[in-house]
Amino acid sequence: MKLMLPEVLKVSRKSIIIHNDAKAPFELFNSFEYQVEAMKFDMSTFSKEHFNLPCSIRARNGKYQVFSGWNTLHKSTPISSEELLVLNFPKKLIKDIEEEAWRYLVDSFTNTYQRNLVLAYLSLVMENIPRGVKEKILPQCKSNSAESLVQFLCREKRGPVRLQNERLKAKEIILPFKL
Known part of the structure; x- marks a missing residue:
């Protein structure tokens, strides 16, 4: 039996969308106002995306549907390039997108x-x-x-x-x- 693992891909920002089952937690997350603004930092030599990759599944239309790991997609994060690394999962590995999205939000919340x-x-x-x-x-x-x-x-x-x-x-x- 073939072992299914997620793979790290470099994809166009335009090909990234939020999965429908993850929209409510993402919108709540995206409405947060942080005490320190990422926009104030020079992100040209350091990027937090290497430590917290957006997790996605690929849709039939070729878009990457993100369901967690969306720190780099927050409205206050500077867009430093047209491409972004994502951790793309085979659909069979993710049983409940909505659950994973809320888990991510609660986890990020309790550490922030x-x-x-x-x-x-x-x-x-x-x-x-x-x-x-x-x-x-x-x-x-x-x-x-x-x-x-x-x-x-x-x-x-x-x-x-x-x-x-x-x-x-x-x-x-x-x-x-x-x-």
């Missing part, structure tokens, strides 16, 4: 923000993940409430999560993204 803000931000992300996907990516958490999932993911007590959510609702915490 300051502790005093992440609980409220992550609560908002958890509120937007479809219930069936939440059950797949967090099967060990018995509750589907956003606050409970954040408590579980961050090993945090209910009080700090609720406090940040209350501060967010009172507009004491400003969102770095739009919902």
Whole structure:
């Protein structure tokens, strides 16, 4: 039996689109406003794309449908060339595109923000993940409430999560993204 592995390809930026099942998490990700803007850096000698490749599957029309690894596609990332490296997967290897997309968003989210803000931000992300996907990516958490999932993911007590959510609702915490 032939072993199927993803392959790294250099493709035209014009041939990259977001997979339909990954659009909701990508749009949420793309609405984030970062504390440090990538546009301020000279990216001619260093590119983060070598460390976080967009993951894709190839569609019949020849486009590469990205479902995770989209840091290099964020609106604040400078476009340094017309070509981009992608990690292209055989379709048979990816069972659930939507699940993979939400997993990527949650993973990038938990490694990005300051502790005093992440609980409220992550609560908002958890509120937007479809219930069936939440059950797949967090099967060990018995509750589907956003606050409970954040408590579980961050090993945090209910009080700090609720406090940040209350501060967010009172507009004491400003969102770095739009919902």
